[in-house]
Structure formats: C-alpha cells, structure tokens
Amino acid sequence: MSIRLAPAQDPARIAGKHAAGRGLVTRVQVMAVNDNEGAADGSAEAEIAPGGFDPVLVEALRHFARHGLQAPRIAYDEAERAASEGNAPGAAHWIAITGMFDRRLAAAASAEQISA
Numbered sequence: 001m002s003i004r005l006a007p008a009q010d011p012a013r014i015a016g017k018h019a020a021g022r023g024l025v026t027r028v029q030v031m032a033v034n035d036n037e038g039a040a041d042g043s044a045e046a047e048i049a050p051g052g053f054d055p056v057l058v059e060a061l062r063h064f065a066r067h068g069l070q071a072p073r074i075a076y077d078e079a080e081r082a083a084s085e086g087n088a089p090g091a092a093h094w095i096a097i098t099g100m101f102d103r104r105l106a107a108a109a110s111a112e113q114i115s116a
Contacts, residue, residue, distance in 0.1 A: 060101065063097055071101055075098040076098050076109050078097075079091050082094055091113055
C-alpha cells in the first residue's frame with residue numbers, strides 16, 4: 001500500500017506567503033503573560049520566587065532528579081527524621097515536598113507529626 005504525502009507546493013501555504021509579502025498580514029508584538037512580579041495585596045502570588053516558580057516545587061524537582069521514583073518515600077523518611085529530632089519547620093518542609101509527589105503519603109506524614 002502506498003503512502004500519499006502532501007504536496008510540497010500547498011496552495012494555502014503559497015497564498016499565505018503572498019499575503020505576507022504584500023503586507024496584508026500584520027506582525028504581532030509578543031509580550032510575556034506572566035510578568036507580574038508579585039501581587040500588591042499580599043496574596044499567594046506574592047510568595048512565588050522572582051524566577052516565577054514555587055520554591056517548594058523547585059526543591060521537589062531537584063529531589064526527584066537526585067532520587068528518581070524513590071523520591072516520595074525518601075522525602076517521607078526525611079520528614080519523619082526531622083519530626084523525631086523535633087525540627088518542626090524541617091518536617092513541614094519535607095511534608096510539603098512529599099505532597100508534591102504523593103498527597104496521601106504527605107497526609108499520613110502530617111497526621112503522624114500531629115499525633116507525635
């Protein structure tokens with residue numbers, strides 16, 4: 001069975017080239033859509049890093065790059081270790097990273113931290 005390919009000289013493409021050559025098509029000024037550096041009202045958008053990314057997401061991606069598919073379990077273990085050492089901010093940080101991968105596992109870690 002033969003495969004029929006589109007012709008190289010497509011009439012629609014040729015017409016578009018001619019229209020652009022005659023000045024019938026205007027150029028569009030491209031501007032960034034996400035150019036707000038922070039909300040003035042102090043909402044959640046103000047907490048995003050200057051690069052435009054959530055810092056927890058960046059840490060979660062780095063953690064995933066280091067540990068691969070074991071990243072949620074390792075983050076959960078780190079949260080348990082921080083909680084057992086009494087480091088509440090560290091435990092909350094690792095629970096947030098765990099939540100980026102597995103929300104149920106993060107909910108279990110959070111429940112264990114509250115009960116402990």
